[in-house]
Amino acid sequence: NAGVTQTPKFQVLKTGQSMTLQCAQDMNHEYMSWYRQDPGMGLRLIHYSVGAGITDQGEVPNGYNVSRSTTEDFPLRLLSAAPSQTSVYFCASSYGTENTEAFFGQGTRLTVV
Amino acid sequence: GENVEQHPSTLSVQEGDSAVIKCTYSDSASNYFPWYKQELGKRPQLIIDIRSNVGEKKDQRIAVTLNKTAKHFSLHITETQPEDSAVYFCAAPENTGNQFYFGTGTSLTVIP
Numbered sequence: 220n221a222g223v224t225q226t227p228k229f230q231v232l233k234t235g236q237s238m239t240l241q242c243a244q245d246m247n248h249e250y251m252s253w254y255r256q257d258p259g260m261g262l263r264l265i266h267y268s269v270g271a272g273i274t275d276q277g278e279v280p281n282g283y284n285v286s287r288s289t290t291e292d293f294p295l296r297l298l299s300a301a302p303s304q305t306s307v308y309f310c311a312s313s314y315g316t317e318n319t320e321a322f323f324g325q326g327t328r329l330t331v332v
Numbered sequence: 333g334e335n336v337e338q339h340p341s342t343l344s345v346q347e348g349d350s351a352v353i354k355c356t357y358s359d360s361a362s363n364y365f366p367w368y369k370q371e372l373g374k375r376p377q378l379i380i381d382i383r384s385n386v387g388e389k390k391d392q393r394i395a396v397t398l399n400k401t402a403k404h405f406s407l408h409i410t411e412t413q414p415e416d417s418a419v420y421f422c423a424a425p426e427n428t429g430n431q432f433y434f435g436t437g438t439s440l441t442v443i444p
Contacts, residue, residue: 259437267431
């Protein structure tokens with residue numbers, strides 16, 4: 220099992236550009252989520268999905284879109300990048316929607332200039 | 333939503349000493365409390381978790397205690413080693429269990 224795979228590992232964007240962060244898991248997990256990690260602020264939930272075709276907003280959803288067309292994939296789209304979106308992004312997945320261990324991807328370090 | 337507070341933000345201990353990190357939460361319906369360890373440049377990984385029907389759980393040098401009445405839980409690391417140096421995060425779910433709220437992290441440094 221590869222676990223949770225994120226691409227790319229590093230990315231530099233110009234303000235206003237769009238891009239998609241990819242996330243895939245091979246553990247047949249129903250629940251997937253995206254977090255951003257900023258210094259001193261821990262991990263903050265952006266969007267999550269409890270199964271294919273179902274997505275919902277987390278704590279900080281503005282400026283991001285997601286979709287879940289398959290169980291395996293959960294891409295995160297930045298529509299028009301802003302410097303405030305400079306952060307480290309983590310995708311995570313877990314077996315169920317309640318009270319189970321989250322498995323994280325290796326992270327994407329995004330810089331918006 | 334859930335509000336999770338974590339203290340201290342930084343902690344330095346001598347090798348062999350104990351380290352304690354504390355978290356409080358606001359949603360009394362929360363019933364699962366994991367702790368994650370993140371080494372520099374790596375992904376967070378679960379090190380221990382506790383469910384609300386248990387007051388304490390141990391795994392070798394690591395233990396977690398939970399006080400549901402006071403709505404706080406703590407991570408205890410005994411006989412610390414340099415490889416314990418990392419950032420530790422607590423987390424708690426909001427009432428549907430669909431969203432986890434993380435603490436702001438504790439950077440632990442174990443001095444050899």
